[in-house]
Amino acid sequence: CQATKAGQQTAATAVLAREFSAGVPPERREHATFVDFEAKAALALGDSARAVTCYEGLLTTHQKLAEMEPDRADYERDLSLTLERLGSLYVMLGQSEKAREYFSRDLEIAERLAKTEPDRADYQRHLSVTLERLGDLYVMLGQGEKARESFQNSLAIIERLAKTESDRADYQRDLIVSLAKLAEAVPATAQASLSRALAIARTLQTSERLAPQDAWMVEDLERRLAAAPPSSPS
Numbered sequence: 288c289q290a291t292k293a294g295q296q297t298a299a300t301a302v303l304a305r306e307f308s309a310g311v312p313p314e315r316r317e318h319a320t321f322v323d324f325e326a327k328a329a330l331a332l333g334d335s336a337r338a339v340t341c342y343e344g345l346l347t348t349h350q351k352l353a354e355m356e357p358d359r360a361d362y363e364r365d366l367s368l369t370l371e372r373l374g375s376l377y378v379m380l381g382q383s384e385k386a387r388e389y390f391s392r393d394l395e396i397a398e399r400l401a402k403t404e405p406d407r408a409d410y411q412r413h414l415s416v417t418l419e420r421l422g423d424l425y426v427m428l429g430q431g432e433k434a435r436e437s438f439q440n441s442l443a444i445i446e447r448l449a450k451t452e453s454d455r456a457d458y459q460r461d462l463i464v465s466l467a468k469l470a471e472a473v474p475a476t477a478q479a480s481l482s483r484a485l486a487i488a489r490t491l492q493t494s495e496r497l498a499p500q501d502a503w504m505v506e507d508l509e510r511r512l513a514a515a516p517p518s519s520p521s
Contacts, residue, residue: 288307288321292324292328297331300324300328301337304325313348322345323372325341335380339373342372342373342376349365368413370396374388374390374424378427391421394414394417397410401414408448408452418441422435422441422472423468431472435473438472441468442465446465448461459487459496460497460501466481466483467481474515478512481511482512488508
């Protein structure tokens, strides 16, 4: 699937992923991986209905597994991830109420997992991503205050992760994105947020830890910082 995707053989990826997912027991993580491959391929082919079917089916599977073994945190996390994927898909399709429903359910699980095992960085990061997705949705709905709160909460989490594991370039990238989103939601402090984001991006670039596909970030942040309104005094 990875090879056909890399070769831009999207239709082949969809067919292979569907065959493979059917042959893997649903309780195994690979099942969800293949369903995700098929759903993304379907979206690339313009078949959003098939993508919805894929993720809705996966949601049903994960709900059943989580209900059968409620003490399995990994099943809860799989359910949370699927809810986040569906929420993001419905945002893409312009169905904001469905997106809000799935993101809210995802947030409930993500918060519970992060609270139960606060030392699990993957749980903390997923909670940060969920809050960020909710922030994006609130921006789309014109609910600025809720967007600001979601982005700030997301930023607080990723800041802790980036500080704890400062050598993780992916956490630093997450921090850049989080700061840029907060800048959009809170124009009064946009300069400060963008300045921090730009400093982090330049540091990654200088140390050759900025991925080639993210090279655009530095120029984009420079442009946005130049256009940002002056920060309001504290």
